[in-house]
Structures are given as C-alpha cells and as structure tokens.
Amino acid sequence: MTALLDATDSQMAMLADLVASLEAAESTLSSMQAARDGMLAMAGRLAVDIARGAAHPDHGDMAIRTVAAEIGAAQHLSDRTIERKMAEASWLVDRFPAVWEAQGEGRISAAHSRVIVEAGAHLDEAADRAAYAAEAVEVAVTESPNRLRRIVRRLAERFQERSLTERHRDAHELRRVWVKDLDDGMAELGARGPAVLLHGMLDRLSQMAHAVKEENARAAQDASAAGLPADDRTVDQLRADLLADLVLTGSPAGHDTADSLLGEVRARVEVTVPVLTLMDDDAPTTSSPAELDGTIPIDVTTARTLAGSATGWDRVLTHPISGEMLAVDRYRPSEHLRRHLRARDQRCRFPGCGITARKCDLDHNHAASTGGATAHGNLAAFCRRHHMLKHHSPWHVDQTSGGVLEWTSPTGRTYIDRPPPQNTVTFTSADPVTAPF
Structure with missing residues (x-):
C-alpha cells in the first residue's frame, strides 16, 4: 500500500492549502517572537538608561531587576525568567541584528536564531559577527535547526580569534550543578563541566552498572531456587542508583579538609506530610501525599522512611x-x-x-x-x-x-x-472529628 495513493484531487488540494497555511502561520509566529524580543531588548535599554542618568554604582543591575519584576508580575511570570529573556533578547538584537531581522521577516524561526547565536556567542569583533551571521542566515533558510547546529559551529570556528584552549578556560568558570523538578515525585540532576570529566563520570557509572548487572545475572538462578526475588534493575536504573550512592555516602577525597569536615556533611531536605498519611496503611490512595520543599509531591513510602530516621520534627x-x-x-x-x-x-x-x-x-x-x-x-x-x-x-x-x-x-x-496552602488533610463541617485517645 502506497501512502496517499488513493487520495482524491480535492484532498490533495486541501493538504496543499494546509501546508501553505502552516508555513504562513509559522512565519508570522517567528515575526511576532522577533517583535517581542525587540520590546524586551528595549526594556533592558530603558533600565540601563535610567541607571546611567542617575549614575547608579551597580551599572544598572538593580534597575534591570526592577523593570523585570514589573513585566514579570504583569505577565504572571518570575522576574528571573523575564530578566533572562531580556538578556537573551538584547544579545540577539544588539549583537546579531542580521539574525534578528531575518527572523522578523519570517525567513527563519526562533529556533534557528538560537542555534546561530549560541554558536557565535564567543565572537568578540562586530565585523566577525556580521560576516558569520550573514553566512549562517543563508544556510538556515534551507536547513532544520538540528542540522544547522553542526554547520554553524564549524562556520563560527572560521571567525574565532581565540583558541579553543583559551575559550575552554573561560567556559570552565561556568561549571555548575542544578536540579529540575519533574512529575510523580521525580527530578533531574544536571551538570555543566569539562566534557572529558563528565564523559568519564558516565563511563565509570556505566562500567559499575554493567558489573552489577552481570553479577545479578549470575545470582538470579540461586535467588530463584531459594524463592527470593531477583535484582532485575536495568543498566540505566543501576547508573542512577550508583550515582545516588556515590554522592550521598561517598567522601570528596580530592577536596576534603585535614579534619575530614566535608565527609561529615549530610544531605538535607525539608518534607511536609500529614500525620494521617504517616498513620494510614492505605495512605497512597486515601490521603494527601507528602511534599518536598512545599512544592514537589513525593511518595508515601519515601516520606515514612525519612520520618522514621529524622532526629526531630x-x-x-x-x-x-x-x-x-x-x-x-x-x-x-x-x-x-x-x-x-x-x-x-x-x-x-x-x-x-x-x-x-x-x-x-x-x-x-x-x-x-x-x-x-x-x-x-x-x-x-x-x-x-x-x-x-x-x-x-x-x-x-x-x-x-x-x-x-x-x-x-x-x-x-x-x-x-498569599501564603501557599498547607499540605494537610481538611474536613467538612459534616465530618466527625474524633481524637485518638
């Protein structure tokens, strides 16, 4: 069966119209996003101009925060998010105007612009940026953002005056670790650092995981004969568990003090859990879940484990x-x-x-x-x-x-x-309230 072979002329005409309409809509959306970036960049300039006129010693930092807070509150967004968007918009509009203009004309999308700007972020000379942007835009018109990324990285290298060693030295200062909260009581741990170290970390975790997996496979037969459950964790699951073990229980040998003070540091979290959830064996289905830091739901089993080992509540x-x-x-x-x-x-x-x-x-x-x-x-x-x-x-x-x-x-x-609602169990006026005496 060949796809669309049996489509009628009217159906094919409708498909052609849909493709053209979607193309036009995407072009309009890219133009509107470029217009928004222009206004965000203008807001940043306004804040800097106000600060410059008053000779603020912080060179406009507090003025930018104030403006970002005003915009963020009006849009129900975090002012940190707005300030980041203002910075990204200013970087695009001021340093890569040709890219911004191409997006405003609907020739390329916001995704194309991000790829071009990220690859050319380290070009310091305006002439180099302009020459790079002109070539990158022409390529972006006919390529997807995913394909474009590799092309413009190579293109940007042609205009780099600083060596990769010098740029890596600066980028090394930006190393960090962060957490992104997910649904169902889960989160992602991210890290930015030298590629060699991070790939080495993943390789060591993989070697450990495969070694455990092989040992589990050898032990599975004995476990089955003894009527015990086998360890059937996947390599991905083992890598995650091994990472948690190493970070939470290992000692930072390369950074610890003479008195091993860092080795004594213990992880700390704050969990709120209704007392009925702790008491009720059927809590996973009948009671409110526990919460980490007042925002992230976590499962009852984890909450009970933490409550049982806590030194005080x-x-x-x-x-x-x-x-x-x-x-x-x-x-x-x-x-x-x-x-x-x-x-x-x-x-x-x-x-x-x-x-x-x-x-x-x-x-x-x-x-x-x-x-x-x-x-x-x-x-x-x-x-x-x-x-x-x-x-x-x-x-x-x-x-x-x-x-x-x-x-x-x-x-x-x-x-x-308003103060956030408490993670607690509430009753209606008709519910009987009894004290456990």
Missing part, C-alpha cells in the same frame, strides 16, 4: 476545616519564629518566585529601625534577590492579616501574594 498545626496554619512547635523548641515563618511562607513571597523558604532571608516588612515589630505579622521570607529589590527599588510591600502581602510596583500596580 517541626509540627505544623492546621485548622481542621480551612487548612490554614495555626502554629508551629517542636518538642525541643528552637528559633520558634523562624520555623513558624518557614512553615507559613514555604517559598519566597515575591509574586512569581518559587525559591524555597529555607534558602530565603526573613525580612521586616516595616523596618525595625522605624518601629516595625519582630513578629510573624511583620516578617516574610524573601530570597536574596527580592530582599535586595525591596530595599533598593520603588517596589513596596505591606502585610495584612493572615500573612497576605500586598506588593505595589513602580508603575503603581498592586499584586497580592
């Missing part, structure tokens, strides 16, 4: 009907107010920010120096970025009852940020 008391947090206590109280605020706020209280509360500063909404009380009604958790924004920009915050924050932006807009 913070108890969060909630209203049985509304679920509102009432108080926080501990059998051996310590820094009571800090625990209360971390449990209440769970994350940075600036609109759109998701930095967990344990990584935040506790700030007086009304300064203590002007009579502000050191109490939960005048304190909130702000990440360092938004803590600085509050003190060094026109953004203003007031706290009302229930921990509700009212933020006023530099343009006069008001944004309400």
Whole structure:
C-alpha cells in the first residue's frame, strides 16, 4: 500500500492549502517572537538608561531587576525568567541584528536564531559577527535547526580569534550543578563541566552498572531456587542508583579538609506530610501525599522512611476545616519564629518566585529601625534577590492579616501574594472529628 495513493484531487488540494497555511502561520509566529524580543531588548535599554542618568554604582543591575519584576508580575511570570529573556533578547538584537531581522521577516524561526547565536556567542569583533551571521542566515533558510547546529559551529570556528584552549578556560568558570523538578515525585540532576570529566563520570557509572548487572545475572538462578526475588534493575536504573550512592555516602577525597569536615556533611531536605498519611496503611490512595520543599509531591513510602530516621520534627498545626496554619512547635523548641515563618511562607513571597523558604532571608516588612515589630505579622521570607529589590527599588510591600502581602510596583500596580496552602488533610463541617485517645 502506497501512502496517499488513493487520495482524491480535492484532498490533495486541501493538504496543499494546509501546508501553505502552516508555513504562513509559522512565519508570522517567528515575526511576532522577533517583535517581542525587540520590546524586551528595549526594556533592558530603558533600565540601563535610567541607571546611567542617575549614575547608579551597580551599572544598572538593580534597575534591570526592577523593570523585570514589573513585566514579570504583569505577565504572571518570575522576574528571573523575564530578566533572562531580556538578556537573551538584547544579545540577539544588539549583537546579531542580521539574525534578528531575518527572523522578523519570517525567513527563519526562533529556533534557528538560537542555534546561530549560541554558536557565535564567543565572537568578540562586530565585523566577525556580521560576516558569520550573514553566512549562517543563508544556510538556515534551507536547513532544520538540528542540522544547522553542526554547520554553524564549524562556520563560527572560521571567525574565532581565540583558541579553543583559551575559550575552554573561560567556559570552565561556568561549571555548575542544578536540579529540575519533574512529575510523580521525580527530578533531574544536571551538570555543566569539562566534557572529558563528565564523559568519564558516565563511563565509570556505566562500567559499575554493567558489573552489577552481570553479577545479578549470575545470582538470579540461586535467588530463584531459594524463592527470593531477583535484582532485575536495568543498566540505566543501576547508573542512577550508583550515582545516588556515590554522592550521598561517598567522601570528596580530592577536596576534603585535614579534619575530614566535608565527609561529615549530610544531605538535607525539608518534607511536609500529614500525620494521617504517616498513620494510614492505605495512605497512597486515601490521603494527601507528602511534599518536598512545599512544592514537589513525593511518595508515601519515601516520606515514612525519612520520618522514621529524622532526629526531630517541626509540627505544623492546621485548622481542621480551612487548612490554614495555626502554629508551629517542636518538642525541643528552637528559633520558634523562624520555623513558624518557614512553615507559613514555604517559598519566597515575591509574586512569581518559587525559591524555597529555607534558602530565603526573613525580612521586616516595616523596618525595625522605624518601629516595625519582630513578629510573624511583620516578617516574610524573601530570597536574596527580592530582599535586595525591596530595599533598593520603588517596589513596596505591606502585610495584612493572615500573612497576605500586598506588593505595589513602580508603575503603581498592586499584586497580592498569599501564603501557599498547607499540605494537610481538611474536613467538612459534616465530618466527625474524633481524637485518638
């Protein structure tokens, strides 16, 4: 059977129209994205111009944060996301104008632009960038972004004045590790570093995983004869488990102190779990799940394991009907107010920010120096970025009852940020509430 062999003339004409319409829609979408980048770049320039006019010592950093916060709050996006988009847009518009113009004309897509800009990011001379961009755009018109990536990398090398060794030395300064949260209580761990080391790490994990896999295969027959379950983990699963073992239990031999202080460091996480979930054997299907850092659901088995090995718990008391947090206590109280605020706020209280509360500063909404009380009604958790924004920009915050924050932006807009709901079990007024005596 040959595909579309039996299609009628009208069906083929409809297909041709759809292809043309999709092509036009994609071209229009690319043009609109280019227009958005132009406005984001303009917003960045405006912030820098304001800072330059006032001779700000930070060279516009706080002004850019303030503008990004204004745009982000209006679009219900994190200001970090907006600032990153402003930087990316400025890089495209200012350093690769020919690429931006080609996207605005609908000749290439935003994906093509990203590939071209990333490959030519290290070209310092404007003339080199212009010559590179002109050739790259012509290639991009007829190639997919995936194919284009290899071509423009080679093309950019022709215009590089600095050696790969020099560029690698600079790139080495950007090494880092990060976590990306996923669904179903899972997350991804990413790393940026020298290619040789990362490929070596993966190879060592693979060798270990294959060795365990072979040993498991030899032991499977004995396990079956004894009526025991066999270890049937895949190589991918074994690599992940081995990485967790090495990071969580191994010692950093190459970096530890003379007193082995780094080897004593233990991983730390914060988990909230309803007490009924811990008590109920059928919790996976009948109760609320546990949460990591107030945002990421995790399975009940993991939560129970962590609870059983914890040296101490913070108890969060909630209203049985509304679920509102009432108080926080501990059998051996310590820094009571800090625990209360971390449990209440769970994350940075600036609109759109998701930095967990344990990584935040506790700030007086009304300064203590002007009579502000050191109490939960005048304190909130702000990440360092938004803590600085509050003190060094026109953004203003007031706290009302229930921990509700009212933020006023530099343009006069008001944004309400409420404490996140607690991870707890609630009851309706008709539900019987009995105490376990």
